[in-house]
Amino acid sequence: MEWQKLLCPDRIRAYRGRPGSGDLRTEFEKDYHRIIGSASFRRLQDKTQVFPLDRSDFIRTRLTHSLEVSSFAKSLGQNISEEILRNIKDPQFFASYKADICDILQCAGLLHDIGNPPFGHFGETAIRDWFRRKMPELRWKGRPLTEVLNPQMQEDFYQFEGNTQALRLVTKLHYLVDEHGMNLTKGLLGAIIKYPVSSLEIDKKSGDIRTKKMGYFYADREVFQEIQESTGTFGKRHPLAFVLEAADDIAYRTADIEDAFKKGCITFERLVQELKDYCPEEQDGDYKDMVSLLERRRTRAIEKGITRPDANAVQNWTVQVQGKMIRSATAGFVRHYEELMEGTCKKELLDGMPGTLMMRALGDIAYRYAFISAPILKLEVGADAIFSFLLERFVDAAIRYDSDEPMTAVQEKLMSLISENYRAIYHVYAKGKDETERLYLRLLLITDEICGMTDSYAKEMYQELGGIK
Template sequence: MEWSTLLCEDRIRSLVKRPTGTDLRTEFEKDYHRIIGSASFRRLQDKTQVFPLDRSDFIRTRLTHSLEVSSFAKSLGQNISASIRTVIKDESFLPEHALAMCDILQCAGLIHDIGNPPFGHFGETAIQDWFKRRLPELRFQRSGEEEARPLSEVLNRQMVEDFYHFEGNTQALRVVTKLHFLVDEHGMNLTKALLASIIKYPGSSLEVDKHSGNIKTKKMGYFYADREAFDDIQASCGTNGARHPLAFILEAADDIAYATADIEDAVKKNCLTFEQLVRELTEYKKECQNERYRDMVSWLTDKYNRAVSKGYSRPDLYAVQNWVVTMQGQMIGGATEGFTNNYQEIMAGTYKKELTAGTDAQLLMEALGDIAYRYAFVSKPILKLEIAAETIFNFLLDKFVDAVLYFDTVRKQSAVQEKLVSLISDNYKKLYFICSAGKSEEEKLYLRLLLVTDYVCGMTDSYAKDLYQELNGIA
């Protein structure tokens, strides 16, 4: 792969560039302003990061998380671009490439979670589980056929697997290339380099293999409905089935944000005490610990003692908040080291791991992830909210999928089905009609099911809860 191609400024819908001289922004800077001004981005302020429907202004939402990832991604871009120039000494990487890399990564951080459904990652699981359970049960009768057949038999294999492996990152590509109706059906019409950077898993739902040892097959990267856009992006950026190098950097930024923020939020919410954190870090895989890891853990205690000596009322929270900032710097250094050490493999499209693999940051990130899962993600308040969220998802999917099964067909809908369809965004329905024109009956059915997941994923936590209550007559 070549940087001159990877940093492609083209858009799926070409723009007429007018030489007025009044707009001095680069194409990637224009992307930034399109994102910041979008309703899709603003909705992230009411979407769960870890703690659903939390009223505290301290706890992170998808919006604050995305801003943090954007910041880390840009910092990594600055470090890595300097390393490419001075350590690796790749002469094909020009000064303007360094600026473009940072701008793209800053934008990629903002939109990497823009397709996530309400109620955090549990929302993805709830959608997957619903379709795995219901697609073989729901039946559809095609014109000319005497009997209705299960949806899992009517749709082709990739269509079915799209729903079984439903994924927020995949939905993000769909939001920015189609659903955010800025001017037309091309969504925000962002640059192809940016779009390629948010495709963490450059393969279809048929290629998912969590046990392959290659990170790019862990999840799917695009829906069957978006295959033409995916192919266009890949061809223009020259990635040809490989991960875009900037996707590795974006993932590292996301991992850094998760590893540190989840711990900080867990301590703030009293899910995890300072003493538990120190003990867990000290005991985590002792046989794998090196002196660097032990030093980083000892810094946490040092910061606590400093807070006590200064008389802070919450020395535990002071210590954790300051320590995670220090750890973020260590992790950025580890990811930079990983990119530098594996540069040739990354550019050849053969690198299979995270950037921090094999660095001093790896064990620390694993430890923090494990601690956050055991103390926050499976805490009773979270579990209760996830059970409630599943009830909401099941109800909404039951109602709206039933309503769209025969929408846009010769079969007459019931009054209730018509009312439910009328609740779906007009822009989403307009996109459905554009994309379904001239398509087979099978693909139209698939697009109608996507119409429902598009609608549900576009909801905020509060909207999903309120709609559930309203449709159930709950005051």
């Protein structure tokens, strides 16, 4: 792969700036302003990171998490660019690319969760589970949908992914000017495609990270192909997608621990002991130093007379860990540079690097003390009821929408509640398609609508349609 193509500034819909407009921004800087000015990005403030519908100003939402990922990604971009220029000295990498890489990664961090449904990653699970249960029962003109839809169409719902939805949202659903969504640069779009395979090509046992999940819907195959051709990736993972993933991992693994502590899911003493007890046979001096640093931070906070020394220690320590992980991810990129550029790198940047054990430890502790805590489990059970209800009602109506099959009055009312923009996009892309693909697009219309909901809106819609409120 070549950097000149990987940093492609072209857009799916070409446009020309007005002569004499005085706009000196690069195309990637324009992407940034398109993103932060969008309603889809603003909605992230009411979407769950870990703790659904939390009223605390401290606990992270998808919006604050995305801002943190964006910051880390840009920092990684700066470090990596300098390493390429000073040490790797790749002749195809020009100094001007540094700013472009930083801008792309900053934007990619803002976008990486923009397609996620409400109620965190559990929302993805709820959508997948519902379609796996219900698809054989759903009928179109007397036939089960499993006999009507082709295998990839079905797998798109069985393997539903927020990452995949993000590509769909920014290239189509953000209907501001036309059917091309935000019309972002192809270099940026390539960087947010973490898994450049279809739902039929997923292979979690391959050992290759790019086949872990799907990266695009059947409906968006032409957009995906255009991005691949313009960036020169052709089924390979964009090198900056590895950087984005590292930034995401650093952000959520440290933040989840901090939020879990703040919520009282784990005490300071318990956190320290868990870190000391985690895979002791694998602990090296570096790992033990990081654990010791956490204890020293608390001692220092006490000496300074800080009111809440435990909280102060955890917050300061996570910042230290983040800095160390950024350095490790940078070193990982340098170590695997040739593989990354050839498209043969199969592992994450942090895999096997200093700090890997600490990342694993933080993930394990957060899972046991926060993700499977009673309050979270209760909220997820409640969220499942919301998803099941909304999917049941809206999918039933969507199957008959825009077809020669009669609809009931209630079904018509339900479809009128769907975003007018999303319905307009459906009609644009359904035009000229056969009956099967239009049916598939109508099912996507419902997942589009639900993924566009915030936590509060989904809950309110459930209560209103269910006669609870």
